[in-house]
Amino acid sequence: MTYARGTAHPWMANSVESTKQEMLAAIGAKTIEELFEQIPADHRLSRPLALPPALSSESELRRHLIQTLSKNQTCEANLNFLGAGCWQHYVPAVCEEIVRRSEFLTSVFGSPMSDHGRNQAWFEFCSQIGELVNMELVGLPVYSWGCAAGHALRMASRITGRREVLVVKAIDPERLSVIRNYCEPPEMSDHLAVTLVAYDPATGLLDLSDLRAKLNERVAAVYFETPSYFGIIESQGAEIAALARAHGAETIVGADPISLGVLAAPADFGADITVGPTQPLGVHMNCGGGVGGYIASRDEVKYAREYPTLMISIGETIKAGERGFGLSLFHQSSYGMRDKGKDWTGNSVYMWAVANAVYMSLLGPEGFHDVGTLILQRAHYAAKRLEEIPGIRIRLEGPFFKEFVVDFNETGMSVAEINRRLRKEAIFGGKDLSADFPELGQAALFCVTEIHSQSDLDRLHSALSKALAS
Template sequence: MRYLPLSEADRGEMLQAVGASAIDDLFCDVPADALLAGPIAELPAHASELAVERQLTALSRKNLAAGEVPFFLGCGAYKHHIPASVDHIIQRGEFLTAYTPYQPEIAQGTLQVLFEFQTQVARLLGCEVANASMYDGSTACWEAIVMARRITRRTKAILSSGLHPHYVSVANTMAKFTGDVLNTSLPELNAATDADKLIAAIDGETSAVVVQYPDILGRITDLTPIAEAAHANGALLIAVVTEPVALGLIRSPGEMGADIVVGEGQSIGVGLQFGGPYVGLFATREKYVRQMPGRLAGETVDAEGKRGFVLTLSTREQHIRREKATSNICTNSGLCALAFSVHMSLLGEKGLRQLAQLNHARACEVADRLAAIPGVRLVNDSFFNEFTIELPVEARPVVRHLADNGILGGVSLGRLYPGADALQNGLVIAVTETATDEDIDALEAGLKEVCK
């Protein structure tokens, strides 16, 4: 049965109540040249549900599905195998509670898993405390910059040239409204990171240094000297991790002195899913816990002395005065955090380390094979499961050619940094445990063809 909630009389009554004579009056502030003259010609005016399903299915078949072709994309979103048990567990009844677990008496399942999630994230990132997730990695990065400003009472942050450009873009957008000054530059296609330049740039006005680990080109650097230089000048070190599986093999940022560690948790438990939703990770030192944004699940006891869990130290604008809030992002990613925690629990420490070793070994094999192609140069001298090569030709058309031949062959730096001439031949390739021998053969053959 069709349901039409408003009649013409209803619409007329509503327009009269707001002082409008017609629906078009509601758009009077939109410039005339920005309004459509009529319906969009390419779209049908009306179609049945069945017809729409068929049309959208046909459109979807034009995409290259990640699970059906050789896949070497990365740069902040990674394809890993997620056990079917993850999806099964997150649908259990104890987790099907309200979005926000404000009523602990009916949300113990959700609160407990968030508590365990925090423990896993804190241990993984090498910090004493973590929150119950953020929106995603890029906004978590910005929240860390704002947190550093609150702690240091300074407004200048130094962003590494190796920080993902999308993260930089989000930070620049937000800084327009806060007065923060963000200093950054473009990466260079060489094995050395910009660690020395970052250290030289730190001064008494610096609130924080933001470093990605591994960085956008896949390079890995020791964060200890940067942390020491930042602390000597009263600044904080913020480390950004976009591939948390790497921490099964390399030292955690917290171990090297990072004060705030944020990241994207998508690669553990959360599929690519057409770009979201993802889950932001956020951890810090215990002494900064009251400046940490987002939700925090804590352990307590009830009136009978039984163990229980609650939200605690609530400092979001929903709970206190807006000007005192530590965050104005009114959400976290509870379902994705649950999937992350379930996958981590299934892996355990031993499983995570084995997964990391498998990723690194596979990436080393691919890097060696591609570097042997005439004209191709391996940029990195260290990496986890992602590295950068420099091609003898522009990378963007190469990526397009590979895609036309059924291979998702990496992310071109020209796409990430349009207009940066020195980076146009750079290609970032990620290799996870999902890459088969046949996939690697196809990528190698495809690059040999275009690099002749």
């Protein structure tokens, strides 16, 4: 039944006419219309809204939504090798169950006492990220990895009083675009100049000689990622950090937390600030709507005082021995100081932080070791199989984790065409890099994770062989 005035809407208790009349009588008004007296007549919309017909019955609404969304193809029905900032990892059912809990889902802000459990879950998110990156100070998450990197660069600028940042060129163009926005255009007086540091075209590692050439006493921070956008494990982290430190610059490292059961924690090779994505930890891809970012550092006042994020600290209550969790350093946020606050904060992805906390608790130390190992094995197996196909080579020689660049130049076929052919076999091929990284020619970034079985990868091998043969 289509909803119309006069019928109570299931989501509005007071849409019953007699209730409205009762409330009007209580306040001494005749009509609801007169309550809008503050709005001048010439501000008012003079016609009814023209919207599609209401679908107030849940069954109709559900059917409409599912019918529409069914026009999507899914990575469940197809074999997916897209990653590039949004990755298909297994999401344990316990994560799905917990984030659907109404108490967490509908909570707004509350108080440390009334929303104690949620605050504790947030603290457990920060605590477990802290263990993975070996750092003691972790903020509540921000919108995305790029936003985390942008904030971290601005923190470094405020800490050092410098206005130039060096950013590795082997970076997701989406993330770089976000970072550039955070660094402001040159017309602004607070502009941070972003200088890209080359990568070695043979290995994909950061080009140390280019870094040396570009480092100077004006540089606030050096930002690089491991694994990089191209999946490369940056093995020169300690040298990069030492070079940055020698010039008084901060070292900011972007790290995928799902790699940290097998790869060194950024703090261990010299990171001052670590940032990264949170989506790999128990959050579905959600068409890109699962992303989030973390920021971590040493627990030193010089860093703590520059965080834009909300921070949650463990503390005590008035009952001896009882713990609670409350906001810390709130006053320096934009809520506390408006335009004088540190960047800004607001609603972010805190529900995903709960999913992340559950995920990390499920995996534990051995789970992170196992998932990292399995991803390495599967990704390397895939790369080796693909290299068997004539015309295909793995472009970069550096060590890689879960993503790798597949070079199709010798096939004479474009990535777009290859992906079209794979699509016919119900396979989503790798992310096409040809437009964003023209120096690579026809190349694609393939993502292989723990979810890809040997038979999945063998299927990719045969589909790709077939696509290139025809």
